[in-house]
Amino acid sequence: MPAASQQQPEPLLRVENLVKWFPITQGIVFQRHIGDVKAVDGVSFELYPGETVGLVGESGCGKSTVARTLLRLEEYTGGAAYYKGQDIFKLGGSEMRKLRRNIQIIFQDPYASLDPRMTVGDIVMEPWEIHSDVVPKDKRRTRAQELLERVGLNPDYLNRYPHQFSGGQRQRIGVARALALNPEIIICDEPVSALDVSVQAQVMNLLEELQGEFNLSYIFIAHDLSVVRHISDRVGVMYLGKIIEIGDEHQIYEEATHPYTQALLSAVPLPDPTKRETRDRIILEGDLPSPSNPPSGCNFRTRCWKAEERCAEEEPELIDRFGHGHPSACFFAEERAAVL
Amino acid sequence: MSQGKQEWEQSLDEEVGFDPTADHLLDVRDLHVEFPTDYGVVNAVNGLSYTLDRGETLAILGESGSGKSVSALAVMGIIEKPGRIPKGEVLLHGLDLLKTPSRQLRDIRGERIAMIFQDALTALNPVYSVGWQIAEMYRRHRGTDKKTAYKYAADLMDRVRIPNARNRVNDYPHQFSGGMRQRVMIAMALSLDPEVLIADEPTTALDVTVQAQIMNLLSELQDETGMGLILITHDLGVVAEVCDEVNVMYAGRVMERAPIRRLYAEPAHPYTLGLLHSIPRADRKGQPLDPIPGQPPNLANIPSGCEFHPRCAFAEDICSTDAPPLYDVDGQRQSACHFWEEVLRARSQPTAT
Numbered sequence: 001m002p003a004a005s006q007q008q009p010e011p012l013l014r015v016e017n018l019v020k021w022f023p024i025t026q027g028i029v030f031q032r033h034i035g036d037v038k039a040v041d042g043v044s045f046e047l048y049p050g051e052t053v054g055l056v057g058e059s060g061c062g063k064s065t066v067a068r069t070l071l072r073l074e075e076y077t078g079g080a081a082y083y084k085g086q087d088i089f090k091l092g093g094s095e096m097r098k099l100r101r102n103i104q105i106i107f108q109d110p111y112a113s114l115d116p117r118m119t120v121g122d123i124v125m126e127p128w129e130i131h132s133d134v135v136p137k138d139k140r141r142t143r144a145q146e147l148l149e150r151v152g153l154n155p156d157y158l159n160r161y162p163h164q165f166s167g168g169q170r171q172r173i174g175v176a177r178a179l180a181l182n183p184e185i186i187i188c189d190e191p192v193s194a195l196d197v198s199v200q201a202q203v204m205n206l207l208e209e210l211q212g213e214f215n216l217s218y219i220f221i222a223h224d225l226s227v228v229r230h231i232s233d234r235v236g237v238m239y240l241g242k243i244i245e246i247g248d249e250h251q252i253y254e255e256a257t258h259p260y261t262q263a264l265l266s267a268v269p270l271p272d273p274t275k276r277e278t279r280d281r282i283i284l285e286g287d288l289p290s291p292s293n294p295p296s297g298c299n300f301r302t303r304c305w306k307a308e309e310r311c312a313e314e315e316p317e318l319i320d321r322f323g324h325g326h327p328s329a330c331f332f333a334e335e336r337a338a339v340l
Numbered sequence: 341m342s343q344g345k346q347e348w349e350q351s352l353d354e355e356v357g358f359d360p361t362a363d364h365l366l367d368v369r370d371l372h373v374e375f376p377t378d379y380g381v382v383n384a385v386n387g388l389s390y391t392l393d394r395g396e397t398l399a400i401l402g403e404s405g406s407g408k409s410v411s412a413l414a415v416m417g418i419i420e421k422p423g424r425i426p427k428g429e430v431l432l433h434g435l436d437l438l439k440t441p442s443r444q445l446r447d448i449r450g451e452r453i454a455m456i457f458q459d460a461l462t463a464l465n466p467v468y469s470v471g472w473q474i475a476e477m478y479r480r481h482r483g484t485d486k487k488t489a490y491k492y493a494a495d496l497m498d499r500v501r502i503p504n505a506r507n508r509v510n511d512y513p514h515q516f517s518g519g520m521r522q523r524v525m526i527a528m529a530l531s532l533d534p535e536v537l538i539a540d541e542p543t544t545a546l547d548v549t550v551q552a553q554i555m556n557l558l559s560e561l562q563d564e565t566g567m568g569l570i571l572i573t574h575d576l577g578v579v580a581e582v583c584d585e586v587n588v589m590y591a592g593r594v595m596e597r598a599p600i601r602r603l604y605a606e607p608a609h610p611y612t613l614g615l616l617h618s619i620p621r622a623d624r625k626g627q628p629l630d631p632i633p634g635q636p637p638n639l640a641n642i643p644s645g646c647e648f649h650p651r652c653a654f655a656e657d658i659c660s661t662d663a664p665p666l667y668d669v670d671g672q673r674q675s676a677c678h679f680w681e682e683v684l685r686a687r688s689q690p691t692a693t
Contacts, residue, residue: 058547201631230620269577
């Protein structure tokens with residue numbers, strides 16, 4: 001397992017109060033700005049070398065937007081993200097290009113993220129067209145074959161096209177492409193959610209092996225709580241663009257204090273029929289509120305059974321109020337008997 | 341309304357000739373489904389058999405391409421050409437639906453057997469209001485006027501716990517959230533009080549908190565109506581939460597059939613064992629997962645003998661030549677593996693670390 005954060009006080013990546021709003025406009029010629037979708041609204045976390053930070057949450061909570069904004073695939077609205085002390089959002093074009101070599105991404109959908117008209121070899125070698133000093137031209141084919149072999153594919157498949165592979169194999173191609181530039185950080189945006197269970201386990205094993213081998217740090221984004229638990233050292237739970245609780249794997253899964261985390265954990269169907277009757281389940285009422293018009297005060301109060309007047313007036317900060325050992329954005333944070 | 345239902349049912353019974361003495365509500369026997377393609381015949385379902393009784397919840401568990409959805413379409417009689425059913429029987433109250441003329445089948449479908457699809461947004465028509473879509477089936481089958489049908493639609497939406505149903509009857513599918521759309525689908529399926537409900541991955545597209553709401557709703561409705569529920573899913577967690585009996589499918593065939601607790605406690609087929617080992621578990625954090633090697637087979641070119649043998653740790657020579665029948669394990673469950681006894685022993689040993 002990757003080393004815990006105590007030995008390395010210097011984080012590789014520090015995200016501070018990241019904000020990404022998407023404007024809502026009206027009109028075709030004269031576009032009036034009538035509101036914002038607050039996809040990410042003040043997210044802070046750190047990533048240490050060799051560590052995996054998991055981000056979980058339901059669809060629409062902003063976890064993928066965090067990933068895309070960190071790579072500047074979306075332009076940020078506010079906040080800062082420091083990679084080794086350098087603010088990513090302040091970099092110019094050529095500096096940013098250099099930085100992307102160190103931060104790579106694996107996308108969710110292995111069908112949409114590989115160009116169907118490029119061969120596997122072209123896909124894996126394409127990063128070297130831009131960063132030509134990484135691998136000299138005459139060694140590229142051999143290096144690509146090594147990469148394919150490393151991710152568990154036949155190195156002779158270099159000339160095949162993506163449609164000739166299954167979902168799991170395609171995701172391996174995506175992994176090989178992300179490894180091509182020897183990055184330090186890989187952002188995994190739902191890398192296994194499109195895969196069947198038996199294949200999902202293969203890809204997760206591969207990611208863990210590679211982490212040890214190349215000393216990679218992962219930001220692992222997924223909605224499947226058990227997958228995130230398995231792979232992460234620390235986990236942040238997101239709701240409506242904010243992290244509402246963050247802690248190490250044990251603190252989140254065994255000692256969760258935020259009502260939303262507890263509800264989320266208790267809603268996960270467990271593959272164990274003997275727990276069917278004994279489990280204390282919390283079924284949340286209603287749906288996620290719209291991120292363009294989030295509730296006042298605490299975002300979660302509209303679905304929360306603990307909500308009081310104070311929750312509507314004041315926004316709870318993400319701090320450790322009662323000495324639980326990890327921060328939780330709830331005025332009434334308390335532990336609850338095991339729900340998972 | 342219940343009185344009208346009884347009259348309707350009686351007249352239908354006489355018309356189509358259901359056998360009131362039939363052993364099971366639904367009895368599927370040796371079902372085969374195939375699709376001819378340019379690359380050869382794809383054998384999606386190869387000899388599926390199961391029975392379903394009133395109030396029972398049966399799971400059909402399998403990964404993509406195992407034939408679980410296609411088998412449901414075949415039971416509903418909605419396999420589209422060029423797909424065909426070369427062999428098999430689907431007995432509802434003893435009546436073979438595969439031999440029933442399509443006009444008669446239209447009366448049975450919805451009335452006796454209904455289905456919920458995975459993706460509610462594509463299954464609903466975007467240009468009609470949800471009230472119209474729910475009411476349509478009621479109008480067609482019961483011949484009521486528009487006003488009564490709309491009122492009934494609102495009642496149904498209330499029953500599936502859509503808040504403020506009366507004001508939302510005239511809303512369109514895009515105005516509903518994913519969970520609410522799935523409730524609309526359930527309302528449609530329940531509009532004629534079917535005896536059998538087939539739910540094809542009803543919660544796969546939904547978030548966990550909403551998934552829990554929908555699964556709760558389905559089991560409450562089942563308690564109310566006593567219908568038989570067939571749940572088609574790939575999710576071992578969902579199955580463990582709600583089902584009584586499980587059929588594990590692989591490459592179009594049942595690998596193992598067992599009561600729910602036995603299946604999870606001591607699987608008798610290597611594929612089931614592999615699936616259970618593939619799920620991340622809290623007590624095994626920090627250790628690599630134990631996945632099934634290889635890929636699921638191409639259905640146009642299914643391996644000889646046992647379909648699973650190229651990926652199986654227990655495989656021996658006989659597995660590549662002789663397809664195992666469903667061996668009886670202990671009277672309650674069956675396993676399609678020549679070496680099921682060894683699989684049982686492997687499970688009872690402490691899992692490898």
